[in-house]
Amino acid sequence: MPAGPSLSFSSAAELARADELLRAASYVDGGHSYSARDVSFYKTAATQVANSEAEGFKKDYPSVARWMRQMRFVVEETGSEAAGFGAALPSSGALTRVSEQASGQFAASSTASSGSKPNKADRKSAAMERKSEQPKEAAKPAYVKGSTVKEVDCKVVPMENREKALPVQPPRGAGATNFPGVGKKGTRYITTAIHYTNGWPHVGHAYETIQADILARFFRLASYDTFFQTGTDEHGQKIAEAAVAQGKPTPRALCDMYVQGFQGLFGRTEISEDQFIRTSQPEHYKIVQDLWKKVSDKGDIYLGEYEGWYMVREERFVTDKEAEEWKYLDPSNGKPLQRMKEPSYFFRLSKYKDFIVKLLTENADFVKPEEYRLSLISRLKDMEESGGLRDLSISRATFEWGVPVPEKVGPDGKKHVMYVWFDALTNYFSGVNFDRKNAKYWPANMHVIGKDIVWFHCVIWPAMLQSAGIPLPQSVVVHGFINDKEGTKMSKSEGNVVNPHDICDWCAPDTFRWYLCRGTEFGKDLSFSVSDLKLKHNAELCDNLGNLVNRAVNLCKGAVPELSSDKSIGVPFNVADLRSKFCRAMENARTCEGATLVRDASAATNKWLADLEPWKLSKTDPAKAAGIVRVCLEAVFVLAHLFAPFIPRAAEAILLEKLKADKILPLDALQELDKNLKAGAPVSSTSVLFATFSPQELEIDTPVMVRPSAEETAKTPAAVPAEKEGKQQQKGNGKQQQNKGGGKQGEQQGGEKKKKEKAPKAPAQPPVQLDMDQPLYSRLDLRVGKIVHVENHPDAERLYVEKIDVGEAEPRTIISGLREHYTLEEMLGRQIVTICNLEAAKMRGITSHGMVLCAKTSEGKVQFAGLPDGCKPGDHILVEGETLRKPWTGKEVKKHNVWMDAAKLMQTDDAGIPCFDKKPLTVNGARLHSDFKNAILS
Structure with a gap:
């Protein structure tokens, strides 16, 4: 030894x-x-x-x-x-x-x-x-150390000048256009909110447009005749003021500049729009004016006078109550509201109150997710107490940059331009009426918008259309905000705004798209984390899908094998069942759910292949081994089609370059895992889908940020610093750019070179004084939790990933090693004991925010600590006879080894009662229980 x-x-x-x-x-x-x-x-x-x-x-x-x-x-x-x-x-x-x-x-x-x-x-x-x-037949992918394979399919799209559209549009991948001859299943019209041209695009613009693009690609692949529109909103006082401030000769010149920036970003992120609309187009002017006339002919427009507080940022008047609550300042940027009195045309919005209420209450699909529909209904009810729905001011006479109202001069002798929202909302209708052949796409199937403009799209817009006698859109799907990794709203003054180009300089478009979709459930806010993006890339795109594809194309030795008659091979998933679930999720704009379904199917195929081990069978039963590889290739073929809306370049590479398919198929043409490929067809293994981020690159958790100006910094003394960013860039980003395909490093929005700035240090906070005499158990935060969702960890065979309700605003993600002890069905809905103040820890690429407490015998048997009847999520678990004390933070618990010390005193007694230091643990005075006696609690 x-x-x-x-x-x-x-x-x-x-x-x-x-x-x-x-x-x-x-x-x-x-x-x-x-x-x-x-x-x-x-x-x-x-x-x-x-x-x-x-x-x-x-x-x-x-x-x-x-x-x-x-x-x-x-x-x-x-x-x-x-x-x-x-x-x-x-x-x-x-x-x-x-x-x-x-x-x-x-x-x-x-x-x-x-x-x-x-x-x-x-x-x-x-x-x-x-x-x-390991299987000797399978060559290592490029992201495995020692590999001889160099070519990577999904690379960074380099961009020399962020102010300009790309001179050559990169390939847009699978699902970018309709299949020939589509239309039997009907049409689908998908839109984004049009983007305001008073600044360069930020990550929120990328998020919304990518989500809409994912939906459009899905509907194309599902054989619908699909039309996808995005574009820019170019009118209003804010644009006119920005043009003057930035030294542009006209507002149109300002818009032309920023339009190039949006088109450049969308080209870089594989956006497959069928039309990019600009509200400054003459064709749009005509259609908006026609809509105005229809509403006016209905008697729903009249000239009046408006006096009130005007918010320039949102181009709208606010109520006196709102202005007073906000202390007459814009709550977002702190700028003063403007007191204005001017003649204005009004739209009789109040006339359509009952219509809007009925629409929202009787049509559950009009606004998705449901929480936003219910919020609108509640707001309308609250307005009844203050006079109900008010008529809407829809024109301005104090500036000229906008669509002129049809009446060249109003009865007041002034020239009016349309209120920016009357103009902007109409883009959805005008965009499919520039060319009459596109009129078939109206009404729109999905308006994809942010949660801050729900009122305009779900109250004002349907009322306008109803007045004009135009059919309403079928649904408005609402997404949340992009916050920073701590969940704080992004703002330039905080220094936490993410420029999407800074991400795309080192990140392949498919990776960026995948993360924005998988980062959170559609409709919820996304806390943008560079670290999570990289971990999801490594775990889900490289180790899961990339590994599966690499195994399949290498094991087949250059050609699709014959099928096997051996029924014991089985299949990793049922195509019809997976397709049905996937389509149901995507048709309801649950894009994260759709992505998770195909990710899980890929993981199941990896496990199925590992269990059957065809590399070992190749010598003893070559026919069976070949049959296993055939099924694996069939699974890859099907999965590539389902991954296509999210990662179109990777899907195209799998299907057309690796599997040498003649064409990409409609989803309903996919068959079970024995009929999609032809034996003997060539297969290529000369490249891999993605390159992984190295451990050194994973340590870099800060993108190049959009920094506040000196003036903004001076106004915000507590601006959040980007700690150690300079060192991280010097040590890691250069290598990272080279490894991931490049793109120019260190450019601001607008293509200007970044100047090195030393971020201001936040004022030091006084240290928190801990009470070291506080009883050991009371330093911990043990609560009742309920498992509301559970799934297999994508990259660890013994772990579950659970969403656990512990009485907080959102369920926590907690990872536990219980797959050997409980099935998914046994886990879901169960009430358990949760330790809530352990410091978050990453486990195989996913962060766990707590721990599930179980009883464990010396033989290795595991059982949840049992809870008495009547408890609910969030109830505290206390030592019998003791009162609740303020628990310590996760950092304090870790630093002082609180859990390590406490765990030594936690076990069940001779009667199976969970105890701390031989004292029973209780919830609301009732004791916990267990079938295991004298077992460890951990």
């Missing part, structure tokens, strides 16, 4: 403590990280046990033994080990993966504590052992 580290201790006492600490750590189920001291201690303990000739330690110290098995995985993955340690550990074949965070911290502490470089001979031996367990 090789010698271990020189540190030694008495076997009885110290090994028992190591075992106790390891039990408390719950390193698999809880995802907790180790301190350097703990890792060094555990490693030394395990090494001494490994060097011991006694065989009874596995029984006496089961946690140490289990830890030893898991540490071999860490040793092999990190290449960091103390001298002789790796050789003393068992084979890697039976190991369980530990969390990425624990792996990384062990690597760092092991190198530091050993004082030696990694043992290359042992690493090589471990690598050879792993290699022997």
Whole structure:
């Protein structure tokens, strides 16, 4: 037995403590990280046990033994080990993966504590052992170290000048155009809100347009005759003022400049619009004026006088009550509201109150998600108390940049231009009436908009159309805001606005699109995180889909194999069932759900392939092995079509370049996994879909940000700094740009070179004084939780990803290692004990925000801690007889080893009652319970 580290201790006492600490750590189920001291201690303990000739330690110290098995995985993955340690550990074949965070911290502490470089001979031996367990037929993808494959399909789209549209439009990928001869299933018309041309595009513009593009591509692939429109809103006082402020000769010149910027971004992110409309087009003017005449002929427009508070940012008057509540300042930017009195044409919006209420209450599909429809109904009811729905001012006579009203001079002797919203909303109708052949697409099927303009689209717009006798759109689908990674609203003064070009400089368009779709449920706010984007890319696009495609195209050896008659092969998923669920989600604008369905199907196919191991069967049963590979290729073919709306370039590469398909098929033409491909057809394996982000690149969590001006910074002394951004760019971004396909680094919006600025430091906060005498248990926050959603972890076979309601505004994401103990059906809807103030930890690429408490026997059996009847999510779990104290924060809990110390005192008693320090745990005075007696709680 090789010698271990020189540190030694008495076997009885110290090994028992190591075992106790390891039990408390719950390193698999809880995802907790180790301190350097703990890792060094555990490693030394395990090494001494490994060097011991006694065989009874596995029984006496089961946690140490289990830890030893898991540490071999860490040793092999990190290449960091103390001298002789790796050789003393068992084979890697039976190991369980530990969390990425624990792996990384062990690597760092092991190198530091050993004082030696990694043992290359042992690493090589471990690598050879792993290699022997992998399929020899499958070449490593480009993102695996040591690969000889260099070409990557999905690359960065470089952009020299962000102020201009791309001179050559990049390929837009699968689903960018309608199939020939479509129309039997009907039409689909998808729109975005048109983008205001008073500034360069930001990540919110990209988010909305990409979501709408995903829907448009889906409907094209689903064989609908689809028309997708986006564009720019170019009129209003705000545009006129911005043109003067920016030194432009006319408002039109300002709009021309920013239109180029929007078209450049949309070209870079694979937007497949059928029309880019501008409200300054003469054709639009004519149709808006025709609509005005129809409404006027109905008697719904009259000339009056408006006096009130005007908000320039939103181009609207606000009520006196709103102005007073806001202290006569725009709540968004702090600029003063303007008191105005002027003649104005009015639209009789009040006349359509009952119509709007009926529309919203009786048509549940008109506004999606439902929360926004219910909010509108509530707002309309509240307005009844203050006089009801008021008529709407729809013209201005104090500036000229807008669509002139049909009456060249009003009865007041003044020239009026239309209120910007009357003009802008009409773009949806005018856009399909420039060319009469496109009139068939009205009414629109989906207006995709942000939650801040719901009122205009769901109250004012349908009232205008009803007055003009024009059919209403079928639905308005509403998305949330893009916030920063902390959930804070983005603003230039905070220095947290993300320029989408800064992301696209190092990120392939498909990756950007995938993250914006998978980052949050449609309708909810998205906390934009560069780290999460990269992790989703690695886990879902590389390790999941990319790995599956790479396996399939390499195992087939250049051609599609014959089918096998062996029925034991089975299939990883049913095509008809998957397609039905996918189409139902997408038709209801649940894009995140649709993406999750295909991601899960890809993961299921990976698992199915790994279970059948055709690389091993190729020698003993080559026909069966070939049949397995055939089914795998069929699955890849089907999945590529379903992934296409989200990652169109990758889907096109799979189908046309790797599988050499003649064409991309409509979704309803996809068959089960034995009829889509022809035996003998060529297959290419000369490239991979994506390149992964390296560990060094994953550490860079800050995009190049849009910095506040000196004037804005001076006004905002507490501006949020971008900590260490300069160092991160110098150390990581250059390499990252090169690895991911390039694009120019360090450009601001508008193409100007970035100047180095030292961000202002936030004022230091006084340290929080902890009460070190506070009872140990009361420092923790244990609550009743309810599992409202659960799914398999996409990249870990033993983990679940749960959404748990713990009485907060939103459910928490918590990861647990319970797949060996409970089915998905047994998990869903169950009430459990949740520890809510552990510091968040990433486990295989997904962040866990807590831990589920379970009882565990010495034989490895696991059971949820049982809760009494009548408790609800958020109820606190207390030690019997004690009162609730303010729990510590996650950082404080970690720093002071609160959970580590508390866990040593948590177990069930002789009656199976969960206890802390032999005192029962209770909810609302009633005790918890368990079937396991004298079991550990962790």
